[in-house]
Amino acid sequence: MYLKTLDIHTAYTLEPAKLDLYLLDLSEKFADRERPLVLICPGGAYSYTSDREAEPVALAFSAMGYHAAVLHYSCAPAKFPAALVELAQSVALIRSRAADWHILSDEITVCGFSAGGHLAACLGAYWKSPFLKEAAELPAALMKPDRLLLGYPVITAGEHCHRESIENLLGRKAEDPEMRDIVSVEKHVTGDFPETFLWGTFDDGSVPVQNSLLLVSAMADAGIPCAYHLFAHGAHGLALGDWRTESSRTHATAPEVSVWIPLAGTWLESSRKNGENHGVSHRK
Numbered sequence: 001m002y003l004k005t006l007d008i009h010t011a012y013t014l015e016p017a018k019l020d021l022y023l024l025d026l027s028e029k030f031a032d033r034e035r036p037l038v039l040i041c042p043g044g045a046y047s048y049t050s051d052r053e054a055e056p057v058a059l060a061f062s063a064m065g066y067h068a069a070v071l072h073y074s075c076a077p078a079k080f081p082a083a084l085v086e087l088a089q090s091v092a093l094i095r096s097r098a099a100d101w102h103i104l105s106d107e108i109t110v111c112g113f114s115a116g117g118h119l120a121a122c123l124g125a126y127w128k129s130p131f132l133k134e135a136a137e138l139p140a141a142l143m144k145p146d147r148l149l150l151g152y153p154v155i156t157a158g159e160h161c162h163r164e165s166i167e168n169l170l171g172r173k174a175e176d177p178e179m180r181d182i183v184s185v186e187k188h189v190t191g192d193f194p195e196t197f198l199w200g201t202f203d204d205g206s207v208p209v210q211n212s213l214l215l216v217s218a219m220a221d222a223g224i225p226c227a228y229h230l231f232a233h234g235a236h237g238l239a240l241g242d243w244r245t246e247s248s249r250t251h252a253t254a255p256e257v258s259v260w261i262p263l264a265g266t267w268l269e270s271s272r273k274n275g276e277n278h279g280v281s282h283r284k
Contacts, residue, residue, distance in 0.1 A: 001025055001062065008071070008089050012082035012135075018072040019090050022058045023101050024065070036107035036268065037067040037094060038149070041087065043114025043237060046075050046168035050237070052245045053113040053151075060240060061111075064265045067103055069094065073119065076168040080183060083169075084122050085136045091123070092142035109268065110145040114207060114237060115165045117153025118185065121215065124148050124196070125188040145194050147271060149264055152200040152207055152236055153215070157184045160210035189218035197227045197267045199260045201234035227267050231257045 002023040007016035026033045038061045042053035049072045058068035071090050073083040091108055098105035112120030126132045128140045136143060154162045157170075157180035166174055166183065173179045181187060196219060200212045212228065219226045234254035239245035241258035 006093070008086045008093070010082065010085045010089060010136075012085055013074040013078045015074070017074055017083075017086040017090075019093070020055070020058070020070040020072070021101075022055075022062050022068040022070075023103075024062065024067055026102060033102050034104050035065060035067050035102065036109065036272070037069060037103045038109045038111050038268075039069045039071060039087075039090060039094065039145075041071050041073060041110065041112035041116030041119045043112070043116045043152075044075065045162065045164045046083070046115045047164070048075055049073065049116070050113070050239075052237070052239045052247065053116065056240055056245050057111070057113075060261050061265075066268075067101065073116075077171070079171045079173075080169050080179070081122075081132070081135055083119050084126065084132065087119055087123050088127065088132060088136040088138060088143040091145060092136070092138045095142050106146055107272065108145060109147040109149055111149040111151075112153060113151040113239065115154050115162075115169075117150040118155060118165065118169075118183075120145070120148050120150060121153055121155060121185040121196075122183070124194050125185050125190075128192050147268070148194050148196040149268075150196060150198045150212075150215075151260070152204055152238075153198065153211060154207050155185045155211040155215045157181070158214075160208040160214070162207045162211070165207075186214040186218040189215070189222050189224065191222055191224070193219060193222060193224050195225045195271055197229075197264050199229040199231070199257075199263070201231045201236075201238070201254070201257065203233055204236045206236035227263075229260060229263060 004021040042049040054070045110120040235252040
């Protein structure tokens, strides 16, 4: 495995974001040297990026045969759309270097947890928008996430919002109805929104389950394929759900939830095969 850390510079922050790459070292003995990549956005209420939702998740996808990356995006006091521009530029960078890094350029999945799930979902909603193309100074095709994979995501700034995330994201504009509408992802799902895998728990004590339900409903209205797994019990921020990412603060695990990783792997492979069956082949 090759490990690289790259700086992501934008006009919206003083300090660059950090993009950690976990690239598989595949020799010519492998039939498929070009592999999909999963780009992970950890959570942390737009206050920090959680270590528990970063490298351990990247390594789990690497073990499945995927390249992986983790974006340590800018958090408060940085404000919207700083992190979104960083994510868009990260996807574009990975896509532009796909041949060098043996990445399938049309198999880039953006995975996000909690506030990082909000960030990933925002890219799903806005990758084709004029405002993001102008802010990132990139063509839409380079920024497009091919799929989304969301764990207990923050989605709305409405009634069921995670207030801390929205306040950190918007700062002094947190009470501005127009800005809250802009960052309520469920209001901006169109036919260009990517296929999505979501999971969460019913009794999440931090981000209400209605966040995921609002997104699923909006995707259903737009006709976008979605796989949604709602587990009955489990605290917020479970990451992998088992001892590998147990929190030093809450010591929360939920082994029954840890099946989300193999479920996500099956979904990703199924989505790839469906693409090939519809005439889009990713094999050389």
